[in-house]
Amino acid sequence: MMEWAAPTNFLLNPMDQNGTAYHNPNSFPPSSGDFYHYAQNGLSYNDNYNLPYSTQYPSSSCPRSYNGPDLTGMPIMGMTESYPPTAYHIEPPKHHDAMDLSDHEINGQLMQLSNDCEHNQYGSHIKTEDHSGYQSPYSDLTRASTPHDDPSRHPHDSGSGEGGAIDKEQPYAQLIYQALLHAPNKTMILRDIYDWFKNHTDKASASETKGWQNSIRHNLSMNGAFEKVDQPCEESRKGFMWRLTEEAIREGVKSTTRYRSKQPNKRGHRTQQPQPQRQASGAKGGQAARRSARMKRSGRIHGAYRNDAYISRSVPAAFDPSYHGPPDSSLRYPPSPYYGSEVDFHYSSPSSNHNKHRNSDNDFGSPSLANSNSPLDLFPPPPRSAYTHSPMMGGAGLPITGNAYVLDHSPTESLFTNSPSPSADEPRTPASQGGWLDEGGVGATCVFDEQLAYREYAG
């Protein structure tokens, strides 16, 4: 229930992608019908989606420049034997040529070039917005071809959104996911996401307020499926670009539920965890907070809030000394996919974003993790997986393409049943003491090797 999207193509090894990958894009039949494979076992995954193609490692973040060779990185079936039957394909528009290009091809190209942000070589079909130079493909364009409007695309899904078509009823996280999924390089800026929502959903129109925008931002920030990407280009002071994480691309989006506080009122604790300023900024909110803020003002310490000494975000509950989690070290890490580890490694990178604790790798993607037996292997292969039916799993919960495990979180969760779902709420990442070095900059800000990072963490 928590997962909406499912894996589809596993990420191929980068090497493979480069090497072989070129499967002609045409391998995808134009007929949309094919993109909607219903999961044979649909049951558990009725909510999953299959992604149409995988992206490559997003490295650069400047989606605007599309001048490259085309090539597509459509690795797709390359090494995967088959599509996981467990999901739907959300294939982007088949009938729109224009769109296809932007989505598919560009997708691949961006990465490479991307240097001059100023030159946008968009096709004429792209509408230029005024976003100071940033031209987004979304806006009218997309809707012009509205894939989702195509009735034929809706098999008979009960409207829950699976058909690949954009179901306006889906939750924000899912919608954002779709927006990004269709975006070149799986990256968009907030504005465009807003636009996309305006054009493809009712959220915007349905509300007079800007609450929907708030919700979008909230989801972007809180959901591990989305990551900020540094915006290389000057012009944009529009904020960061948001991109789907590889995990998300592979595994789909998961619920944005990590932030709720599990322990209803555990106030006190967390405030002691130091956090970076920016993050600390949002510390308070809500009505109650307002109240307490008032109280505080009248006599409370303010400074206690956090200090910046920390480099990374604060410590996750699991790492919190006060946290009483499973004793077993192997279980110490929170199950939540949202706890990422990498984050902290790069906090230093100037603009990078890896602050969200993405979990990703932790939960599934990281090969090193997945296969390792090291004591640090925080996420040992799950005993069983919800994806059992998937061919990917080979029925045994084996690592997929060596790159990831497709886990269902249930297994993991079970590991932590004793703990108040620690993770899920703490959006923070472990700042392991001494565990990670923030090492500065990690060089390429934009290109972040999560696995590597993880490795650092792991040892």
Added chain:
DNA sequence: CTATGTAAACAAC
């Protein structure tokens, strides 16, 4: 409880 949505405080632009 969980998943979502929404409001809001707040910092940094």
Added chain:
DNA sequence: GTTGTTTACATAG
């Protein structure tokens, strides 16, 4: 004013 982060509260299931 916008963007991003985070907390709180509400509510449906």
